[in-house]
Amino acid sequence: MQLDVNAHLIYEELEIRNNPILQLSTRVLDDGFQINGLQIDASNARSRLTKKSKIDDVGKKVVLRQIAYEPNVQINSDELGQEIRCCQALNDAYSDPFFANVPKDPKKYRLELLRYERFNSFDENNQMTRGIFKMPSSRIVEPTNYDHQYAGQYTNPKGDVYSGSTELRRGSVLNNLIVDPILPFTAYLKEASQLTQGLENVSFDPLNHSVKVIGRGNIINVQSVMSFDSNLFLDQNSSLEFKFMPTGSEAVVIFEPGTVLTIPENSTLIFSGSGKVILSDGVVIKLLATEDTKNKIIINKSSLILSDGATLDFASDANSIIEGIGNIIIQSTASIKPSVPCSLTIGHSERDNINIKVSGNAQICLENPYIDGYTTISMQKLTTALNFEDGGSLIVGANGIFEINVLNGELSRGFVSDLSFRNNGTLTIKDNGLFVVAQNRMLTTFNQIYDFSWGGFCANITGGGFVQYIDVNSLKSFLGKVFALESDLFTDVAHMTFDKLALLLASKMPSTLKVSTLLESLNGIGAVVTKDKIKVDLFAGDTVISDDDSGTIYGKDVNKKAFTITVEGKRN
Known part of the structure; x- marks a missing residue:
C-alpha cells in the first residue's frame, strides 16, 4: 500500500499489520492528522518533498524552502502568541531572502512572519510540515x-x-x-x-x-x-x-x-x-x-x-536544559530541590511551550546556605504558565536565583501567560534569595510588552530576600528588598506586568508616596522609582517625605536640606 503526494485516505477502522506503508504525504487525512501505525515513516519523503534545489550563478547547488500561501487565509493580528515566537525563531535561525522583502511596517511584518511560519516547511531537518507541525521523533522499531x-x-x-x-x-x-x-x-x-x-x-x-x-x-x-x-x-x-x-x-x-x-x-x-x-x-x-x-x-x-x-537534583556545577512543548508537573510532596551549585534552563527556543504546575505540598526550592555557589533556574525563550496552587510552593532562599524572561542576569525573550499562587500557593523569597523578572516580549525587534494573569487569591507571599527587575532601558532596572505588603499581591489581577509585580513585591511600607515607590536596596540605603519608572538611588541619610500627582518627589538629605527628584529621575 502506498500513499502518494496529496493522497487522502478516509476510513473508520484501519488495521495495520506487518506490511509496510510508505507515506509520501505528511498530511493524508481530511481532518489533518497523520496515519499512525506500524512501519510508517514519512521522514524520508518529507526531506524530498519539502525542499527544492537550483543551481546559482556560480554553479553551486543551493536548497530553497518552498513558499506556498493558502488563499483567503484570515489572521487575527491580536492573536500572536506562540506563532509569533515561532516566526522569530525562524527569523533568527535562517538568512532568507524572504525577510529582506517584507514590509517595514511592524504590523504587516508580523503578519508576513506569521504567514511564512504557518504555511512553509520549517527547516532542512524537517521540523515543520505544512498545516501540522510534528516535532521530530522516531518510532521504536522492534527486532524481527x-x-x-x-x-x-x-x-x-x-x-x-x-x-x-x-x-x-x-x-x-x-x-x-x-x-x-x-x-x-x-x-x-x-x-x-x-x-x-x-x-x-x-x-x-x-x-x-x-x-x-x-x-x-x-x-x-x-x-x-x-x-x-x-x-x-x-x-x-x-x-x-x-x-x-x-x-x-x-x-x-x-x-x-x-x-x-x-x-x-x-x-x-x-x-x-x-x-x-x-x-x-x-x-x-x-x-x-x-x-x-x-x-x-x-x-x-x-x-x-x-x-x-x-526529588529532582543535579550533579555539582551541572548545566541542564528542559526544552520543547509539554508539561512539567510536580505533585504530592515531590520537589525540584538542588543540593549543589547548578543551573537549570527551561526553554531553548521561541517555539518552546512548557507549562509548569506545582501542587499538593510540592515545591521548587532553591535554597542552600551551605554551598559555595548558586542554584539557578531560568525561564527563557518560551511560552509558559507557572501555577503554584493548592499547596504548591516556590521558595528562593540563600544562594538561590529564580529568573523569568532572563538568563544568567541578561534579558531574554519569553512569554508568561499566567503566574499563580492561588488557593494556598506559596511564594517565599528569603534572605539572600533573588527573584529576577523581565517583561514579556516575543520579538527583540519590537518593543511590544505583553501582560500576564496574576493569581494571588488566598496566596502566601513572604519576603526578606530581593527582587530584581531588568529592563531594556537600564535606567528603569532596579533591585529591592521584598516586603510583600501590597494588597494587590493577594488578589487576582487580569493584566499584570513584571515591572509592576516587582514594585508590588519591593514597595517599602508604610509609604506616603502617591505615584512613586520607595525601595530598600542591598546597601540598606534605598532608592525610589519615579512615576515614569526611573530608578534613582538615594544617599546615606536621605529621607523621602512625599510626592505629588505630577510625580515630583520631595525629601531632605542628611543635613536637613530639601531636595526634589523629577519624574525623569533628575535630582535637584
Missing part, C-alpha cells in the same frame, strides 16, 4: 526475532546476567535486573510490563545497553543506583514510571553527562516515591508535541512528572 521473551513473572533466583534483545510482553515482570557492561542487552518494555532492579547498582552502558518503552503503564522499580547515558528511549503514546522502592538505602536514577532524553508526543515520564533523580552536566530533556498551526492549538503534549516525594 527476540533473543529472550518473557510473559508473566520471572524472579531470576540465581542472579543471572540478562543479555541480548529481551521482550517483556504485556503485563510481564522481570525481577532482579543484573547486567554486564560487556554483554549487549536491550530491554523492550511493552504495555504495563515491569523491570525490577536488584540490590546491585545498574549502569546501562551507552555502547552495549538500552531500554526501550512501548505502550502505557510500564514501570521500572529502582532499589539502589541506576544510571543512563542516552540509552533510554520512549515510543510515541507511551509511558514509563520510575518507582523508587524503600529498601533502606536511597534509590537514585542518574542521567550521565551529555545525555539527551526525549519524551515523545503524547508520552509521559514519571518519577515517584522517596528517591532522587540526578541530572548531570549537559543533560537535555526534550518534550515533544504536535502543533496544529492551522487551528492554533497544541495537541498530544508530552509530560515530565515528579510525584509522591520524588
Whole structure:
C-alpha cells in the first residue's frame, strides 16, 4: 500500500499489520492528522518533498524552502502568541531572502512572519510540515526475532546476567535486573510490563545497553543506583514510571553527562516515591508535541512528572536544559530541590511551550546556605504558565536565583501567560534569595510588552530576600528588598506586568508616596522609582517625605536640606 503526494485516505477502522506503508504525504487525512501505525515513516519523503534545489550563478547547488500561501487565509493580528515566537525563531535561525522583502511596517511584518511560519516547511531537518507541525521523533522499531521473551513473572533466583534483545510482553515482570557492561542487552518494555532492579547498582552502558518503552503503564522499580547515558528511549503514546522502592538505602536514577532524553508526543515520564533523580552536566530533556498551526492549538503534549516525594537534583556545577512543548508537573510532596551549585534552563527556543504546575505540598526550592555557589533556574525563550496552587510552593532562599524572561542576569525573550499562587500557593523569597523578572516580549525587534494573569487569591507571599527587575532601558532596572505588603499581591489581577509585580513585591511600607515607590536596596540605603519608572538611588541619610500627582518627589538629605527628584529621575 502506498500513499502518494496529496493522497487522502478516509476510513473508520484501519488495521495495520506487518506490511509496510510508505507515506509520501505528511498530511493524508481530511481532518489533518497523520496515519499512525506500524512501519510508517514519512521522514524520508518529507526531506524530498519539502525542499527544492537550483543551481546559482556560480554553479553551486543551493536548497530553497518552498513558499506556498493558502488563499483567503484570515489572521487575527491580536492573536500572536506562540506563532509569533515561532516566526522569530525562524527569523533568527535562517538568512532568507524572504525577510529582506517584507514590509517595514511592524504590523504587516508580523503578519508576513506569521504567514511564512504557518504555511512553509520549517527547516532542512524537517521540523515543520505544512498545516501540522510534528516535532521530530522516531518510532521504536522492534527486532524481527527476540533473543529472550518473557510473559508473566520471572524472579531470576540465581542472579543471572540478562543479555541480548529481551521482550517483556504485556503485563510481564522481570525481577532482579543484573547486567554486564560487556554483554549487549536491550530491554523492550511493552504495555504495563515491569523491570525490577536488584540490590546491585545498574549502569546501562551507552555502547552495549538500552531500554526501550512501548505502550502505557510500564514501570521500572529502582532499589539502589541506576544510571543512563542516552540509552533510554520512549515510543510515541507511551509511558514509563520510575518507582523508587524503600529498601533502606536511597534509590537514585542518574542521567550521565551529555545525555539527551526525549519524551515523545503524547508520552509521559514519571518519577515517584522517596528517591532522587540526578541530572548531570549537559543533560537535555526534550518534550515533544504536535502543533496544529492551522487551528492554533497544541495537541498530544508530552509530560515530565515528579510525584509522591520524588526529588529532582543535579550533579555539582551541572548545566541542564528542559526544552520543547509539554508539561512539567510536580505533585504530592515531590520537589525540584538542588543540593549543589547548578543551573537549570527551561526553554531553548521561541517555539518552546512548557507549562509548569506545582501542587499538593510540592515545591521548587532553591535554597542552600551551605554551598559555595548558586542554584539557578531560568525561564527563557518560551511560552509558559507557572501555577503554584493548592499547596504548591516556590521558595528562593540563600544562594538561590529564580529568573523569568532572563538568563544568567541578561534579558531574554519569553512569554508568561499566567503566574499563580492561588488557593494556598506559596511564594517565599528569603534572605539572600533573588527573584529576577523581565517583561514579556516575543520579538527583540519590537518593543511590544505583553501582560500576564496574576493569581494571588488566598496566596502566601513572604519576603526578606530581593527582587530584581531588568529592563531594556537600564535606567528603569532596579533591585529591592521584598516586603510583600501590597494588597494587590493577594488578589487576582487580569493584566499584570513584571515591572509592576516587582514594585508590588519591593514597595517599602508604610509609604506616603502617591505615584512613586520607595525601595530598600542591598546597601540598606534605598532608592525610589519615579512615576515614569526611573530608578534613582538615594544617599546615606536621605529621607523621602512625599510626592505629588505630577510625580515630583520631595525629601531632605542628611543635613536637613530639601531636595526634589523629577519624574525623569533628575535630582535637584
